[in-house]
Every structure is written in structure tokens, then in C-alpha cells.
Amino acid sequence: MKGIILLGPPGAGKGTQAKRISSEFGIPQISTGDMLREAVRDRTPMGLMAKGFMDSGDLVPDNVVVGIVKDRLSAADCNTGFILDGFPRTIPQAEALQTATFELGKQIDIVISLDVDQKELMTRLCGRRTCNKCGSMYHVTFNPSRVEGKCDQCGGALIQRDDDREETIQARLVNYKKSTEPLVMFYGNSGKLKSVMASGSIDAITAEISGLIRSV
Ligand code: AMP
Numbered sequence: 001m002k003g004i005i006l007l008g009p010p011g012a013g014k015g016t017q018a019k020r021i022s023s024e025f026g027i028p029q030i031s032t033g034d035m036l037r038e039a040v041r042d043r044t045p046m047g048l049m050a051k052g053f054m055d056s057g058d059l060v061p062d063n064v065v066v067g068i069v070k071d072r073l074s075a076a077d078c079n080t081g082f083i084l085d086g087f088p089r090t091i092p093q094a095e096a097l098q099t100a101t102f103e104l105g106k107q108i109d110i111v112i113s114l115d116v117d118q119k120e121l122m123t124r125l126c127g128r129r130t131c132n133k134c135g136s137m138y139h140v141t142f143n144p145s146r147v148e149g150k151c152d153q154c155g156g157a158l159i160q161r162d163d164d165r166e167e168t169i170q171a172r173l174v175n176y177k178k179s180t181e182p183l184v185m186f187y188g189n190s191g192k193l194k195s196v197m198a199s200g201s202i203d204a205i206t207a208e209i210s211g212l213i214r215s216v
């Protein structure tokens with residue numbers, strides 16, 4: 001059983017790396033961002049409530065995301081492990097996760113912090129394109145799809161996420177500093193935190209993360 005958290009600012013590559021680790025280790029990727037976007041697309045009550053926060057780059061209230069993560073973690077496919085991507089994002093979420101994993105007889109084995117220079121984050125997020133079908137991520141310059149506008153994996157259309165626009169990105173980065181960065185200290189104190197410099201080749205970063213996971 002490997003319980004993994006990927007921590008890092010928007011644009012650090014959490015989604016990209018979580019997908020790769022998920023398939024390498026055969027464990028589910030739990031992305032609160034993906035789950036919330038799906039709820040928005042399906043116009044569920046939760047999606048309708050979350051949309052306003054997401055569009056303005058704010059965090060969705062803790063009780064909402066904690067609820068969806070608790071449900072997801074109790075599914076049978078999480079018994080062999082899981083990789084959390086984009087959760088927790090606040091100290092209360094991290095505390096709720098501790099309680100939930102304890103109650104479910106699960107644990108967090110390693111927290112990997114992806115570190116990227118602030119200026120690079122802006123460039124990455126502005127050029128990011130996401131498949132509207134399978135969620136695969138590309139970058140117009142650094143990681144383009146083979147056919148422009150089409151996903152290499154599933155042929156879906158590549159779109160710019162509503163919150164990957166410059167004004168919203170600023171708000172997301174400010175919220176990261178204020179609410180999420182304190183988690184580095186939180187998990188640093190628990191002795192489970194490892195940092196990875198997440199600039200450069202995507203493959204090399206995956207290899208480093210994978211090595212860290214194998215070592216616990
Ligand atoms: P992401 O795809 O992880 O960048 O998340 C996109 C948006 O979903 C964020 O900007 C938040 O509005 C919302 N969101 C995702 N995960 C969380 C979380 N753990 N706590 C609060 N809001 C979240």
C-alpha cells in the first residue's frame with residue numbers, strides 16, 4: 001500500500017506526474033480538480049456551487065472537497081494505494097485527511113513537493129492545453145500534441161481551461177502562497193516530505209518521483 005501526496009503550486013506538473021505515477025504503480029490518481037470539473041460539466045448541485053470559486057481562482061470550501069476525497073478513498077481500488085493530486089490544499093484539509101486515512105485504515109507514506117520558479121509557472125499555465133475528454137495535458141511550446149488541437153492519447157479536443165487565463169492564474173498563485181504553502185512546513189514536520197526540482201524534462205522528473213516512492 002502506497003499513500004502518496006503530490007504537493008506544489010498550480011502549473012508545477014502535479015496532474016501530468018500523477019497520471020504517470022498512477023499507471024506505473026497501478027494505483028488510482030485522485031485529483032480534486034478533475035472531480036470538481038466533472039461535477040461542473042455534469043451540472044450537479046456540487047458543480048454549480050463550486051463553479052464560481054473555480055472560475056475566480058479561489059479555493060472551493062474545505063467541507064466540500066474533504067467530502068469527495070473521503071468518499072473516493074473508501075472505494076476498493078484505493079486499498080493498494082493512491083496518489084492525491086491537488087489535495088490537501090489547506091491545513092484543515094490536511095488534518096481532515098489524517099483523520100479520514102486513520103478511520104479507513106490507510107496512511108500517507110510520502111509527500112512529494114514539486115518546486116518550480118514562480119515566473120516559469122506563469123509561462124506554463126498560460127500555454128497549457130487540456131484534453132476535454134481524458135484530461136491529458138499539453139503545452140503549446142514545451143509539450144505540444146502531435147496534431148494541433150487534438151489529444152495524442154484519445155483524439156479529444158484540446159482546450160484552454162477557464163482558469164488558465166492570466167487574471168485567474170494570478171489569483172490561484174496568491175491563494176497557493178497563502179493557503180497551501182504552509183503545508184510544506186506541516187508535512188516537513190512529519191518527516192514524510194521530499195522535494196523535487198520540477199523544471200526540465202518531464203521523464204526525468206517522473207523518474208525521480210518514482211525512485212522516491214520506491215524508497216519508502
Ligand atoms: P486544479 O485542477 O487542482 O488546479 O484545481 C482547479 C480548481 O479546483 C482550483 O483552483 C480550486 O478552485 C478547485 N480545487 C481543486 N482542488 C481543491 C482543493 N483541494 N481545495 C479547494 N479547492 C480545490
